[in-house]
Amino acid sequence: MNRAETQAPPPEALTVVPLRHYGLWVGTAITLAILALILKALATNPAFDWPTVGKYLFHPSILRGLGQTLVLTVTIMVLAIIIGTIVAIMRLSPSRILNAFASAYIWFFRGAPALIQLIFWFNLSLIVREFSLTLPFVGTLFTVKTNDFMTPFVAAVVALSLHEAGYMAEIVRAGINSVASGQTEAAGSLGMNHRLILRRITLPQAMRFIVPPTGNETINLLKTTSLVTIIAVNDLLYAAQSIYARTFETIPLLIVVAFWYLFVVTILSIGQHYIEQYYGRSDQQQGVSLAGMLKRAFRFGRVAQPA
């Protein structure tokens, strides 16, 4: 070791000059300018008409529409998860027929646009006029006209849950595939049968991979349900449309609708976070509080400090 080295000043005496991120500053400035413009427009443009927004925000027919949207979303999602799981299990079965059927299901119901499926089911009576159950020697037990039960609500539920199930099937399949094969083998060597293994070992572990995309799908579906206005289901958007068709307060009512969608999406996102934590508990991740999540979401400036 030479003398110069031993006589060097102690490291704490050195000042660190941070690298100037000029590009970051310019970008921040431009963003702030745009933000200011938007805020000014929101505040001063009379077309937004905030008092009218306030007047309709809790209007009974808007709230009824919101309720209908929520009922649709929950019903469709529950059905889609059930159908999707069944299709996923068929897809993974060793039977080629079941496998091919599941593939065809996913190909068709995921591939065809939701709007077209919606109109199709609503017009089912053009293909099938009535359903009847006829048994030999007993005769016809009952007959229902398609138009009698295929109400707009039923058409919406059938169409969108079959559509959504196509997505859910792929999500569940990917989740099941993500579980290491050793888990199944270990369970098999303990004498557990296929159904028990699926229910107790595979699916609970697959949940960690299934929950995040399912949350996204639910959020997506919430908004997709606005398509049902086309077949006159009285959902949130339809309620707003019926009002502005009379009053011509189009923009304020659209703001009301957007507000409620955003509100529900926010609630769903928070709920999803906690479900993810529940299924990831064996990972011993650092517990993330709601406050911590909000802080992360709204943090300003540079999130990661360059090393």
Place this chain on the structure above:
Amino acid sequence: MTSKAENQARFGVPDNSMVFARGVRKSFGAVEVLKGIDLNVPTGSVACVIGPSGSGKSTFLRCINHLEEVSGGVLLVDGEFVGYDLRHGKLYEVNNRLLCQRRADIGMVFQSFNLFSHMTALENLIEAPMMVKGLSKAEAKDKAHALLERVGLSAKADAYPRQLSGGQQQRVAIARALAMNPKVLLFDEPTSALDPELVGEVLVVMRDLAESGMTMVVVTHEIGFAREVGDQLIFMDRGVVEERGEPREMIANPQSPRTREFLSHVL
């Protein structure tokens, strides 16, 4: 005549045999990985299987509890086929319920532990006894605590597999297999995935098991364990049993040049 006695008479199974194999073959497509394996493991004894990777020793072990179906030959556990019933000279594949019942009697310990990663150590131990054997939760827990104590992990009952070291995970896995009261325990390279300093703690548990009279078939690279604990040693190479014998004698004085070469690499 019970099927067990019938099998014994028909295939010449010695009395007191727990695992009996004669001419066991297994092919994956065109590749024959087992070319006629013979083996008899008497109840209460320990058979160690060694051999280079790709020799078919793990495949053979997986055939014993029917994780792999054999392509030919006779493979009996406690005098019975695991995946089949012999009736009128034909092997009928057994239904799922019966297969599970028989598998429950054959414990297996894997190279990669395969603990259920979403369950704590205790939950891993009580799962199959409750779900398969129908034990009450209290009974299963009592037993699980006793087994965890036996493998020296009472303090880790509530730990998830991810929070345990490899050696601890493997000890939990052994306890999980024991929780089903198996007639025989199969070990598939139980220490190969462990850091060297963790191998010892698993071998101690296995030695303790062997001394308590558990019938064990151990595929391993631990020649020291085979020598001290094994009652018979089988050297497999390219799908056949190249040499077999009393462990000490065989390790000290291997007859086949292949065995000699292999032992010179691992000793």
